[in-house]
Amino acid sequence: MFLEISNLTKKYNNKTVVSNVSFGVEEGELLTILGPSGCGKTTILKALGGFVKSDDGKVILDGIDITDFPAEERPVSTVFQSYGLFPHMSVIDNVIYGLKFIGIKRKEAEKIGIEMLKKVHLQGEENKRPSQLSGGQQQRVAVARGLVTRPKLLLLDEPLSNLDAKLRLELRSEIKAIQREFNITTIFVTHDQEEAFSIADKIMLMNKGELIQFSRPRELYENPTTKFSLDFIGSVNYDEKNSRFSRLEDVYFDDKGEEMEVLDYSFKGQIIEYTLLTSDGTTIRTVSLNRKGEFAVGEKVNAIVNWSPLDKLDK
Amino acid sequence: MKNIKYIKKILDKLLISIIYISILVFILYPILCVFYQAMFIDGSFNVNVLNDFLINDIKLLGNSLKVAILSTIISTIVAISVGIFYLVSNKRTRKIINLIMMLTMISPPFVTSLSYINLFGRRGFITHDIFGLTLNTYGMWGIVLMQSLGFISLNCLVVTGSLSRINSKIIYSARDLGADTTSVIKDIVIPLLRPTMLIIALLTFVRSLADFTTPAIIGGNFNTMATEAYLSMVAYGDITRASVINVVLFIPALFVFIIYRKNIQNTNMNEANELEEDILSKNGILYQIVKYISLIFIFFIIIQYSSIFISAFTKKRMGISYFTLKNFIETKAYISKTFMRSIVYSLISGICGALLGILIGYYLEIRKLRFMDFIDLVATMPYVIPGSFFGIGYILAFKGAPFFLTGTATIVVLNVLFKQLPFSSKIGIEAANQISYETINSVKDLGGTDFDVLKDVVLPMSKNNLFISFANSFTATMTTVGSIIFLVYPGQKVATLVMFDVIQSGKYNVGSVIAILIILITMTVNILFYKVLIRREVNVS
Structure with a gap:
């Protein structure tokens, strides 16, 4: 070195x-x-x-x-x-x-x-x-x-x-x-x-x-x-009940996905950030590029979440 | 509701009038009176006395200049050296230097001369008792040395203030690029201190010219313009001649004043920080030089105060000194009511000065009133004009109708109050600058008047500054001599004047006792207010 x-x-x-x-x-x-x-x-x-x-x-x-x-x-x-x-x-x-x-x-x-x-x-x-x-x-x-x-x-x-x-x-x-x-x-x-x-x-x-x-x-x-590291860098969704997490980009809209409700959305120019409510009551956030077809608050959507386990992290 | 607003408006106008009128009447008018006295005789322009002085007493001018130049050079060099030594030193050494600076700041100005006599006079401890000499050490060099020693602390305070405005990263950068301590001092610190050096040199020069106490005590046959003005007044009652000499002394003061005003505006920009420790390593030839200069200075100060202490507690019988409290008992006769009087005067000047300073700050910086710049300019003038000039001005200005103040306590209090005003107004301006326009506009937005801004925002937010201002003015008044020596009638002496008198009549032990008492009082007040300030700061955070 x-x-x-x-x-x-x-x-x-x-x-x-x-x-x-x-x-x-x-x-x-x-x-x-x-x-x-x-x-x-x-x-x-x-x-x-x-x-x-x-x-x-x-x-x-x-x-x-x-x-x-x-x-x-x-x-x-x-x-x-x-x-x-x-x-x-x-x-x-x-x-x-x-x-x-x-x-x-x-x-x-x-x-x-x-x-x-x-x-x-x-x-x-x-x-x-x-x-x-x-x-x-x-x-x-x-x-x-x-x-x-x-x-x-x-x-x-x-x-x-x-x-x-x-x-x-x-x-x-x-x-x-x-x-x-x-x-x-x-x-x-x-x-x-x-x-x-x-x-x-x-x-x-x-x-x-x-x-x-x-x-x-x-x-x-x-x-x-x-x-x-996980907290400080980027944004993250937690599912404490199942001890797992996902990055925002690990959540994406897909018809084959789980049904969720749009709780909130905020417009950020190039991207839109959504807050979704899953059927078991967990709120998760995701982002999508600002292209046609945004969802309204209260609308039902389908999304897939790629979770990672929390227990492999220290502390 | 409307009535209250109206009353507040009137109060505001009243305060403005008080400031305008008091500063014009109690600062500008006396100054003009001295000029009038010096240049007009029976109402017509006449400079015979001035010409006469310049022709016959040109030697006095030479003496004054010689002393002033030497004192300026010595005290500037030493102050810069001590300042740099302070920068390189660790916390403990800095504390000792701070303590020494504080001690000299709260002592009457001619304490140095007193100790000089105690140590090197005809019966001096060092010259006579140790070396068995009976020397005549009175003269120019004594004056130069004692004046320098007296000015160093004040100058040093200005230097350390400027040093704390230097961003430590500048010094780190220089070291980072390979500069050792000598190079940093030579290339960075001294060039950055240049404006400060100019200011302290000029202020010292003017103060030395105006100082009559040191030459009067240890000058012997060596006279300066300041002592001549003093003697003209006290011994011959010749107020015209005294005015003429003071007008001559005023010219360099005016020059310095202009440069000072210009520079002070430039130096207020950066914020002061506590100087970081270990910013430079303790080596290199320049460090060694400033270290030895500083150590000699510290040594002198220690000797000086020890000698006063010893002289207060000893008496001589058959050439042998012995411990006694007799000096204290003897002193009682001289100071019966003086100390109370000194304290009361100082309290009044401290409180009124602090308030007036804040008001000037408020109307100048926040309200930006018309003519306030001029008022501030006038209010700063006593900083550089000779004390005796200011005193003579008061005699001339307020002897007749409608004032008839001659011989009263009022004239003395007014004089010390306005003489110290430059410190207070500077602190007041700093206080006003710390208050944001948002805060002020919020008061108005919520329905408050200008008077409410002053009452609810400016005064409460300036409390710390008020304390500092008070302690400053109190100390300055407790230790002043120059401007009031002609104003005080024999029955109403204050402590410093009694001290000056007893020293002049050779009662050095009594002088030492009074010096110690004055120092104790100013120290108590300063420590008390420092403690209050610290507690306030702790409560705030």
């Missing part, structure tokens, strides 16, 4: 925020750490960046144990949620700041910086101050600044959360493209599962400081190993 974290533990005032977490990332891979707020994901990032000292555990990057290295000596770059740009420096000075610590002369550094800015589509903005840029542009400067020193590991802490929805989509694919181009090992922290699914090679799901599931995105969705 290119990056190997073993038994990472961090306590604040006797409260364990990261508990005995171990995982690994291959070179060039993009790992997303996903979880609700307070699950410990940002603390892991801080521990990797060298900004908090872990109470236990080891971090090995490219064969070197960096556990006790201070932030300034780690070949790791972080892009913070609030970007942390230097407000008193121009864009280019921000981008090339890290180069002076690896002994690159100003002239050479500027050349590299301008190249880097081109890659993030910011040519021509070199001499502006960060405050003169839009949120998306500031984000790009932060990424460029992080990449310019060619770190071995790039850490992104909810980098898109301060942007509006449309820009978020745009920058998400840009980040992915840059990550591929540089083939840089990346850890991307988010609480947004859609974001995680669309960008990650692998997802690490966390809750209350513990690692819940570590798998490829599709696997996480289709084969949740715990109740928490």
Whole structure:
């Protein structure tokens, strides 16, 4: 493994925020750490960046144990949620700041910086101050600044959360493209599962400081190993009486199916979500694409439900 | 129902009038009076006295500038160093620095001079008792050192305030890119502190120019413009000359005022956070430098307060010091009613100042009344104008009809109240800015008037700010000297003035006792209000 974290533990005032977490990332891979707020994901990032000292555990990057290295000596770059740009420096000075610590002369550094800015589509903005840029542009400067020193590991802490929805989509694919181009090992922290699914090679799901599931995105969705994974990711119908569950897309209208009554429906643009009542009194939800022939509330319909057993899940 | 609404409207108008009139009458008018006194004789424009001063006493101007420049440089550099040391330090060290800053903030301004005499004077503990020297240490360097020491804490408070407005992620980013502590301080912290440095340097410069107590106590033969103005007033009763000197002192103050107003608007943007710990590692040459500067500063402060403490509890017989409570008994004669008077004045100024501050905040930020900007501008002026300028202004403005306030307690209370108003109005403006327009519009939406907004939303929501404002004004009034020294009649002295008098007449032990008593009172009030504030915050959450 290119990056190997073993038994990472961090306590604040006797409260364990990261508990005995171990995982690994291959070179060039993009790992997303996903979880609700307070699950410990940002603390892991801080521990990797060298900004908090872990109470236990080891971090090995490219064969070197960096556990006790201070932030300034780690070949790791972080892009913070609030970007942390230097407000008193121009864009280019921000981008090339890290180069002076690896002994690159100003002239050479500027050349590299301008190249880097081109890659993030910011040519021509070199001499502006960060405050003169839009949120998306500031984000790009932060990424460029992080990449310019060619770190071995790039850490992104909810980098898109301060942007509006449309820009978020745009920058998400840009980040992915840059990550591929540089083939840089990346850890991307988010609480947004859609974001995680669309960008990650692998997802690490966390809750209350513990690692819940570590798998490829599709696997996480289709084969949740715990109740928490099942609940947190996507939407789900429960049939507690028979101890089973189904995803919304596992319920579909079919004449051969069981008869149910439409309790409610909500129009969501491309899709319509229905709430159905089965003959034994269970309510289940399903979605169908917005095509002709929607059902009305109170109407009888036939639907098939593909149930999965709950008892194979942990907790 | 209609009647009540009408009454509320009248009340609102009444409050507005009170603010407008009181600030114009009690701040702007006295300032104009000093200018008039300095530049008009018998009603016609005449700058002979001013010319005379500039020609004959140019040396005083030079002395003042020398002292002010040196004090500014020293106290700015030390304050920035202590601020950076604070940033790098852990919680415990920060607590100690906070405690020291608080202690000096609640002490009368010339406590430093008193301890200087105790330690380095003709019979000083260090120079005379330890080294057996009888030195004349009175002079320029004594003034510079003591002024600097006095200004450092206040400046340092401004610096740590600015540091807490820096997003810690900026510092993390720099480290992340390979910057060590020295580089972070050099490339990030100091450049970001530049506007703050300008502000503290300018304020120190103006305060040093205006300070007459330090040179009066330890200046010896070395006179400055401020002491000359003070002496003109007290020794020769020459109010025109005193006005002229103060007008000259006012010019740099005005300049500083303009820059201060501009900068304060820029710095209020970011929210303050508690500074994170372990944000920088404790190494590198710059860290070592700021550490040693800070340690020397802390050492000086400790020595300073110990010396006052020792001097309050000891007396000398045949050159040997012994423990005694006699100083306290002796002090009784000087302070019979003074302390009660000081406390009452401070309470009035604290309460009225806090309320007036909130009202200014409300009418300026929420109601956005016409001319309120100008009123706020005037209300901030006492922050930079010399205290003695303000005091002389009060004598000139309120001696005749319709006021006849000379020699009354009212003039003293009014003076301290309006002198401290800039702090209160700043806090009031901050309080008003914390209230959202939705909340205010909700009151109106439900049928409330502007007066109801003030009564039901602004005042209750500003309670914490009112407390802070009160504690600030109380402390400032308890420790003030400059502006009231000419206003108080001999029978009505307040504690700081008595302290100033006894020190000038050489009764240093009594001075130390009074200093300790003043510190104890301000400390009690501050701790009390801090506790109330904490409890309120706990109850809220």
